[in-house]
Amino acid sequence: MASLATLLNNRSSGHFLLYSLIGCLYTVGVGFLVSRLGPVGGVLAILGPVVLVIIGSMLKEPRFSLFVYVQLSFIVGFSRFIPSAIPTGLLVDGVLFITLFSLFLNGKRMQWHRLRSPAFVLVGIWFLYCVIELANPEAPYRPAWFLHVRPFSLHWIQVACMVLVVPLTRNDIRIFVTTWLTWSFLAALWAFKQQYIGLTPNEQLWLDMGNATTHILFGQLRSFSFYSDAAQFGAEMAGATLVAVIWVFEEQSLKRKVFFACLALVYFWGYAVSGTRSALFVLIAGFPFYLLLKRDFKKLIIGVVVATPLVLLLMYTSVGSSNYQVQRMRSALTPMNDPSFILRLQNQEKMRTYLRDLPFGAGIGTTTDGGTRFSPWHWAAQIAPDSWYVQLWMETGRVGVTLYILILIGVVGIGIRRVWQLKDPWLIKIMYGFLAEFVGLAFMGYSNPVLGQFPTNCVIFISTMLVVSCYRWDTTPVKAESVTKSHSLTAPDRYETV
Template sequence: MAQSIFSLSNRSSNQFWLYSLAGGLYTVGAGYLISKLGGAGAVLAILAPLLLGLLILVFLEPRFGLFLYLQLCFIVGFARFVHVSVPAGLLVDGVLALTLFSLFLNGQRMEWSRLRSPAFLLVAIWFLYTVIELFNPEAPYRPAWFFHVRAFSLHWFLVACMVLVAPITRKDVRIFVNSWLIWSFLAALWSFKQQYIGLSPDELAWLYSGNNAKTHLLFGQLRAFSFYSDAAQFGAEMAGATLVALIRVFEEKKVHYKVAYALLTLVFFWGYAVSGTRSALFVLLAGFPFYLILKRDFTKLIIGVAFAVPLFLLLMYTSVGSSNYQVQRMRSALTPMNDPSFILRLQNQAKLRTYLQDLPFGAGIGTSTDMGARFSPWHWAAQIPPDSWYVELWIETGRVGVALYILMLTGLAGVGVYQVWRLKDPWMIKVMYGFLAEFFGIAVMGYSNPVLGQFPTNSVVFISTILIATSYRWDTKPETSDSEIDQPLPAPLHYEAI
């Protein structure tokens, strides 16, 4: 007994000295950071223990890294409002790299056989093509490839590995959905603050830097951008969230859920409206009919068209509501040939066609937009704005690349439709309906804006497309309760099945 008490006392003493040493080292380190960096050092000293804890959690559970990646992709938008230089993109890269390392570290628990998924094959082929583009002889500055390939394919490839291999449960899918909707709701509220209360000093500083004021202040009206990269990105996210919430209104059976999602639909739609992003309207115009096709409910599709056509005619051929700026912006989206900016886009594409007619593999990844302006501003690819995700792909990867990319998107949508039509579980069906319709709408909008290459839209698309393609993992009988379906089901579908 005495020996046991002595052993316990000795262990407590060792722990006391260990904690004292750690606390002393932390205090010294915090003091050093504050003395050298001032306020920034104090912030780093506070965040260091939190970051260490997150790092340990990622190593212990790869799924945690995946959801940390999702949250971080929303948080990076705040980087512009912080007076400390934050390498937001590198933080995201670091989280993905650590999560990939964690997959191998916990390899025995991972489901590596799921990499035989058709969706992974499509993403892997596109990723391989972009790797080959590193050796494109037309590239004026080859190291720029490392900056643009992340948004083009690398992140999608890594996320596909993680979603497929990690033992994701039904509860994890619910967390993903709720995280996205909560962030979207907060973004909408922040945009209302910008529109009706005003911008903070940091937001004003961003607005009047570069060309931001030219694109976000039109005729004295602010295009709200919330905490996203720009108003176009924010508008696309709000339109996608509107679509998903609207689908849930139709799919939910209980009245209080219908009312809650109807209110969210109104909030998200007004968030889209104050963004002034005309092209985001096509997320709704393409996504909702696609949802009705998914349901194979052609009666409702015909009814929807019957209601939509008069509305379109009202916007296109009358001036009703023109006194409202948001309504007028929507109207201009349906009459593009009366829009000088759209005509300029067509003229730019005509110039690009001349340059690219003898370049089937493009000018090389990293030659256009911001990377082109940074590393090869003298090159023609950096001097003509693409104003479109697909045009950007056309410039950098050529007609071969953009065709391959569109085939990948079409293939992912096809695999998704096949899987969703096989689902039996009502909750999983309505979630995947929303994801698939939003993916289709965002893909259509990609013709007008490069939202598929920006945080957080691309992160949501990267995760949701693989969730859709492997939704059979969480399918259950309709009568099964949530408490009985926390674990993923075995994968019944590989290449041979389609």
């Protein structure tokens, strides 16, 4: 007993000395940072240990890393509130690479056989094509490839690997959904503050730097909340509105129906104050797709009958034109009366001339910010694509954009098949919303590059992989063709179906 007590005392003394040493070193480090950097050094001294704890947790648990990625994707938009330029986009890259490293560190717990999923193969094919584009002889500055390949395909294949391999549970899906809807709700409230109370000095500075030309039209502010721009904010609000409306139809409880109906109204008005006309097509395309998913043709016909007069009212009358938001929605349905849409068509005609002999495009990284920064003299940098698919067309050619669209269709097709095989009502409700929103955003991609921007790309990268592997959480799971019989009977799979 005496020897045991002595051992414990020695161990306690050793821990005390170690912690004392760490404390002393930390104090010296804080003093050095404050003396050299002032208040900034103090902030770094406080954040440093927090960051180390987060990184350690990410390495220990890949599931935690995935949720850090989700939070950071929404926080990226706050960069305009930070005086000094911080590469928030690179922070997301860092989180994704740490997560991949964490997968290998915890490899024995991961479900690597799920990478045989047909959807992962499709995403892998698109990533491989983008890698081959690095050798495109037409690219004026090849290092710019690294800037645009991230939203094009790198992040998608990284997230796909994480979602499929990590043994996620139904509770993890609930956390993801709650996080997304909460951030969207806060974004709507901040947009209302911008619209009806006013802007912060940093937001006004952002507008004064040249963004007022696209965000103040006819004296009316297009609210952008804490997103990258009004188009991104409007798309996210339209997607959240669509999901909330679908869940109103799917819920059995009256209280939950009322709750989601209230959320839908908040999100819809958030979409309205964004002034993003093309986001209307998220709803126009997404909701009919949801009814097709349900194979409820009676409701589909009723929806068409109800919606047609409203569309005709917007297209052929001036009812509500005194309201700016209503007028913006009306102009989305009459594009040939819109000078900006006509200019887009003229730009596309110019591109068609340049791309006639470039089946693989001008090279990844030649348009928008990458082109302006690295090859401003090139024709691709001098024409605004104003569309996700047009940007892909310019950078990867008709071969690339065709392949990309076929892959999107393939992912949707796999998702439809998986959802139709589900038995669990809660899971069906969640997957209906995810898949319908993805289809709506894919349609909107013709007019805005929202599929390649935070946080929308984060949401759809995760949600699409959840949809194509949704059988994992069904109460009566359907075995994937790519999963062998032995895999379908493993303990982790049985655990996930509970």
